[in-house]
Amino acid sequence: MTTVLSQKGQIVLPAGIRKQLDLQPGDDFEILVDDNDDGTIVLRRVQSPPNAGLIDHLLSAPGELDIPDRAKDAPEAISFDA
Numbered sequence: 001m002t003t004v005l006s007q008k009g010q011i012v013l014p015a016g017i018r019k020q021l022d023l024q025p026g027d028d029f030e031i032l033v034d035d036n037d038d039g040t041i042v043l044r045r046v047q048s049p050p051n052a053g054l055i056d057h058l059l060s061a062p063g064e065l066d067i068p069d070r071a072k073d074a075p076e077a078i079s080f081d082a
Contacts (some may be wrong), residue, residue: 021045 003012013023028048034040058065 001014001017003014005011017023023045028046030044030046032042032044034042
């Protein structure tokens with residue numbers, strides 16, 4: 001199977017490979033050049049945790065995060081009537 005490098009430097013992964021590997025738009029990849037002198041390029045999918053980048057996203061929010069004090073629990077016992 002072959003593919004072509006576009007004018008923008010993009011490579012299209014054939015539909016059969018995308019389906020076989022369950023690749024989805026937005027998946028991340030690592031690109032390596034093999035140490036051999038034969039021009040081998042390795043493309044490997046990178047599995048990121050589902051919350052990757054969440055902390056950076058939250059810290060970039062404008063303004064300050066104000067967490068109100070939590071109301072104290074009632075001192076009296078809670079009863080559950082059946």
